[in-house]
Amino acid sequence: MNDVADAETVLLSTAALTQRFGSAVALDALDIQMRPGVTGLVGANGAGKTTLLNALLGLRPPTAGSATVLGLDPRSQGAALRAKVGFAPERDVLPDEMRAVDFVRHLAQVRGLPRSEARTRASDSLWLVGLGEERTRTLGTMSTGQRQRVKLAQAVASDPQLVLLDEPTSGLDPTQRTEMLTLIGEISNEHSVSVVLSSHLLEEVERVCDHIVALDAGRLVAHGPIDELTGAGEGITLELVDIVEPAGTVDAVASALRGTGIEVERTGTTLRLGGAERDELSDRARDAVADAGARIRRLEARQRTLADLFEASAT
Amino acid sequence: MNDATRSADAREHAPEVDDGAAQILDQRYRPYGGARQGLAGAMCAVVGSSVRFTLGLGRPARHKFLPWLAVVVALVPAIVFVGMATVIDIDLISDQFLPDYHEYYLSIRIALFFFCGIVVPEILVADRRNGMLPLYLSTPLRMWSYLVSKAAAVALTLAVITVGPLLFLLVAYTIEGSGPGGPIDWLIVLARILVAGAAIAGTVTAASLAISSLTDRRAFAVVGVILLLLGTDLVTDALVEIAELDPRLYAFNLGDIAAALKDRIFGVGTPSSLGGRDGSPTQRIGELSTLFVVAANLAWVGAGSAVVWWRYRRIVASR
Numbered sequence: 141m142n143d144v145a146d147a148e149t150v151l152l153s154t155a156a157l158t159q160r161f162g163s164a165v166a167l168d169a170l171d172i173q174m175r176p177g178v179t180g181l182v183g184a185n186g187a188g189k190t191t192l193l194n195a196l197l198g199l200r201p202p203t204a205g206s207a208t209v210l211g212l213d214p215r216s217q218g219a220a221l222r223a224k225v226g227f228a229p230e231r232d233v234l235p236d237e238m239r240a241v242d243f244v245r246h247l248a249q250v251r252g253l254p255r256s257e258a259r260t261r262a263s264d265s266l267w268l269v270g271l272g273e274e275r276t277r278t279l280g281t282m283s284t285g286q287r288q289r290v291k292l293a294q295a296v297a298s299d300p301q302l303v304l305l306d307e308p309t310s311g312l313d314p315t316q317r318t319e320m321l322t323l324i325g326e327i328s329n330e331h332s333v334s335v336v337l338s339s340h341l342l343e344e345v346e347r348v349c350d351h352i353v354a355l356d357a358g359r360l361v362a363h364g365p366i367d368e369l370t371g372a373g374e375g376i377t378l379e380l381v382d383i384v385e386p387a388g389t390v391d392a393v394a395s396a397l398r399g400t401g402i403e404v405e406r407t408g409t410t411l412r413l414g415g416a417e418r419d420e421l422s423d424r425a426r427d428a429v430a431d432a433g434a435r436i437r438r439l440e441a442r443q444r445t446l447a448d449l450f451e452a453s454a455t
Numbered sequence: 456m457n458d459a460t461r462s463a464d465a466r467e468h469a470p471e472v473d474d475g476a477a478q479i480l481d482q483r484y485r486p487y488g489g490a491r492q493g494l495a496g497a498m499c500a501v502v503g504s505s506v507r508f509t510l511g512l513g514r515p516a517r518h519k520f521l522p523w524l525a526v527v528v529a530l531v532p533a534i535v536f537v538g539m540a541t542v543i544d545i546d547l548i549s550d551q552f553l554p555d556y557h558e559y560y561l562s563i564r565i566a567l568f569f570f571c572g573i574v575v576p577e578i579l580v581a582d583r584r585n586g587m588l589p590l591y592l593s594t595p596l597r598m599w600s601y602l603v604s605k606a607a608a609v610a611l612t613l614a615v616i617t618v619g620p621l622l623f624l625l626v627a628y629t630i631e632g633s634g635p636g637g638p639i640d641w642l643i644v645l646a647r648i649l650v651a652g653a654a655i656a657g658t659v660t661a662a663s664l665a666i667s668s669l670t671d672r673r674a675f676a677v678v679g680v681i682l683l684l685l686g687t688d689l690v691t692d693a694l695v696e697i698a699e700l701d702p703r704l705y706a707f708n709l710g711d712i713a714a715a716l717k718d719r720i721f722g723v724g725t726p727s728s729l730g731g732r733d734g735s736p737t738q739r740i741g742e743l744s745t746l747f748v749v750a751a752n753l754a755w756v757g758a759g760s761a762v763v764w765w766r767y768r769r770i771v772a773s774r
Contacts, residue, residue: 191722219493235587253487
């Protein structure tokens with residue numbers, strides 16, 4: 141890919157981006173590139189997710205390094221940048237007495253839309269997030285899930301090219317969380333709005349994101365397309381789980397497999413197999429289990445998960 | 456990715472029609488290709504919203520009561536004076552009862568203090584409490600433009616009290632035939648009303664916002680502003696009038712030093728023109744030079760602005 145094409149497809153990038161608060165390092169020389177689509181910014185609480193979002197918005201000058209977002213420098217072109225970016229903070233505090241439509245309209249106006257356009261788009265955005273019928277309700281009377289949707293609506297109302305969502309599923313129950321993630325995916329896919337979604341829940345990021353940036357204590361743990369990072373399609377490991385006794389059958393299966401050159405790692409009644417193609421592993425595992433008179437409770441391709449990435453980074 | 460590309464992408468991802476199945480084909484949300492209003496538009500939006508918020512417009516009735524009570528308290532004396540002038544022969548009452556423009560500020564002082572103490576703190580405190588501040592700072596607004604917008608909103612709403620009743624008086628006196636002598640005099644009085652109103656609003660706004668920036672609790676801010684307005688008045692009066700200390704201590708009396716500037720603008724700032732008994736606060740303030748009075752008011756504005764700026768730098772840095 142040539143430089144011009146590369147520049148067009150890079151949504152934002154950082155170069156040695158560092159943020160210190162006194163002696164604490166919140167962001168440690170991050171080199172990141174994000175591309176259009178939904179990018180998950182994942183890490184435990186305190187990993188530096190919100191600090192990174194603030195730096196990308198130009199709200200806090202970095203201690204060192206630089207960032208470019210939508211081709212703009214957040215430090216010197218922050219106002220122009222923030223007119224193109226929607227943001228929904230994590231904090232679940234909104235002005236209780238305001239009607240949802242007034243709240244969204246006002247922020248759309250502050251982000252640069254003319255008053256009449258802001259009014260129309262506020263209503264449209266609330267319909268988009270499923271709150272069309274509720275748009276004239278005051279925010280204080282809404283549930284946590286509805287308030288999270290209102291925050292999403294205000295972030296997209298000004299037609300941003302990029303939306304930064306800080307923990308948008310915080311406080312939601314599993315059903316609401318699924319609905320919110322589906323909604324975020326739809327907004328990105330159907331309206332071509334790129335999304336950076338911060339979360340401390342790996343499963344949630346895996347469900348909706350195309351790319352991930354994983355942080356741990358301000359350090360970059362992993363970064364890239366989610367399919368590559370989670371090892372989808374590698375298929376080199378099989379998992380045999382809970383082989384039902386008679387006693388000694390797990391050892392017998394393990395020994396048989398090792399005898400054929402397969403790498404076996406045992407944890408209780410679970411065997412993790414490697415060292416061969418997925419199909420071959422599967423065939424040999426079935427043969428060994430049949431020869432030992434055992435039964436299989438679960439046989440599945442084992443993928444690397446985001447949890448594995450964090451475990452690997454910790455060791 | 457430009458808007459045209461995004462529009463094309465959106466069409467590409469639009470759901471296909473499946474015969475026989477009901478589908479939502481238009482979610483109404485669409486790309487926006489028009490002009491954006493930039494920082495000036497953002498600031499105007501915040502000013503407009505804050506003025507409405509301060510006056511309780513678009514809010515439940517309980518939020519309308521106090522600000523409009525202050526407006527009524529400021530306007531009622533003017534209405535009474537004009538009513539008297541209408542009902543009673545103007546020549547019989549003009550000298551004794553009808554106040555001159557600069558004298559009317561005594562009538563609105565209570566309304567001004569009431570408005571600053573009860574209503575103004577909410578304009579800054581609410582944004583920090585209800586999460587609007589981080590949202591505002593994620594838009595083209597920066598901290599300085601946000602604070603300037605808020606100060607402008609407060610000054611505009613205060614001007615409703617400091618300028619509104621005086622304009623009413625000017626128009627009423629003019630209709631009654633007791634107004635300024637000619638068009639030039641009329642314009643001079645109008646200019647003095649506007650400048651004096653803006654000066655008082657500016658000084659009191661800076662001080663009120665400074666107190667409001669120091670706490671996230673509205674009640675504390677209310678108490679702080681009232682203490683600033685009334686406390687400095689009592690203390691400096693005691694020091695200058697009773698202890699007979701230097702009258703320049705009135706520089707610390709927010710209400711009186713702002714009123715003194717108003718008097719100078721109306722050309723009545725000297726002891727002889729102010730009236731009052733010898734040694735009274737009114738007379739002692741009259742001893743101060745106009746330059747000192749202007750400098751003291753500017754110092755209040757500067758100090759108030761510095762406190763707000765310092766406080767918000769800390770708030771933003773700790774987010």
